[in-house]
Amino acid sequence: MIAVFWAAYVMLGAGALLTLVRLARGPSLLDRVVATDVLLVIISAGLAVYAALQRDPTVVPVLVVVSLLAFVGSVSVARYIGGMLLTSGGDGQDVGLPLADEERIARGAEEERR
Amino acid sequence: MSDVDSVRDVVAVVLLLAGAFLCLTAGLGLVRFHDVLTRMHAGTKPQVLGILLIMIGGAIRLEGWSATWMLLLVAVFQMLTAPVSAHMISRVAYRRRHVRRDLLLVDELRTGEAADRLYRGDEPADAPPEEPATALEESRRDEGTLPPA
Numbered sequence: 001m002i003a004v005f006w007a008a009y010v011m012l013g014a015g016a017l018l019t020l021v022r023l024a025r026g027p028s029l030l031d032r033v034v035a036t037d038v039l040l041v042i043i044s045a046g047l048a049v050y051a052a053l054q055r056d057p058t059v060v061p062v063l064v065v066v067s068l069l070a071f072v073g074s075v076s077v078a079r080y081i082g083g084m085l086l087t088s089g090g091d092g093q094d095v096g097l098p099l100a101d102e103e104r105i106a107r108g109a110e111e112e113r114r
Numbered sequence: 115m116s117d118v119d120s121v122r123d124v125v126a127v128v129l130l131l132a133g134a135f136l137c138l139t140a141g142l143g144l145v146r147f148h149d150v151l152t153r154m155h156a157g158t159k160p161q162v163l164g165i166l167l168i169m170i171g172g173a174i175r176l177e178g179w180s181a182t183w184m185l186l187l188v189a190v191f192q193m194l195t196a197p198v199s200a201h202m203i204s205r206v207a208y209r210r211r212h213v214r215r216d217l218l219l220v221d222e223l224r225t226g227e228a229a230d231r232l233y234r235g236d237e238p239a240d241a242p243p244e245e246p247a248t249a250l251e252e253s254r255r256d257e258g259t260l261p262p263a
Contacts, residue, residue: 004127011134015160018141022153030150030207037199038144038157041192042137045160045168048185049130052172057181060172063188067165071195078202081210106216 005053012046033077040070122174129171136164149214150207161196
């Protein structure tokens with residue numbers, strides 16, 4: 001059964017590492033918010049898997065705290081980014097922050113097609 | 115302590131493995147997908163189904179009602195908060211144009227080209243105008259869709 005335990009931990013760890021890759025690469029703040037949200041969920045899942053596999057209920061209260069923190073963090077950062085939306089007239093594109101990476105890529109592809 | 119001996123334990127371990135696999139798929143989706151909305155789609159898999167599976171597995175493995183109630187609390191809380199935060203993040207993502215609109219099949223939030231600036235959105239700290247009719251008329255005059263008075 002040790003192999004099964006290792007499989008669970010390896011899958012959780014690989015998921016967390018890939019989430020960290022997305023957290024580091026961005027490209028936008030919202031991608032990082034989504035990545036931190038998923039990372040906290042994976043951390044709480046890992047704690048729950050540990051508690052279940054070792055039959056150790058002492059870490060269970062930590063789960064409640066982590067899931068609360070994930071919600072408060074992602075919602076507050078989303079509100080914060082929403083507050084940065086300053087419509088500068090015209091086309092409704094906000095000012096003060098760089099162009100979204102996805103839009104830049106799409107525009108670049110459009111330029112190449114021409 | 116970490117022995118697996120009965121059918122109950124086998125069921126619990128299978129549920130835990132399924133939840134861990136959903137966490138792995140979330141990581142893969144976050145890396146492979148190409149904009150915020152699709153990444154959110156991948157990231158919500160462990161947030162709801164994965165956490166539920168792992169909580170059920172943990173409740174089977176851990177004896178005692180106190181742990182079971184706390185795991186149930188976590189599961190209910192996740193199911194309450196995941197739609198709220200997903201809604202807020204996706205709304206901001208759409209407004210800040212982090213969405214690849216060229217890949218969308220249906221874009222129901224797209225407003226017409228002649229949308230007035232006054233009622234474009236409900237951004238935070240955006241108060242409705244005190245006299246809506248005159249404010250709307252003025253904004254249309256500013257944009258040139260109405261001739262100046």
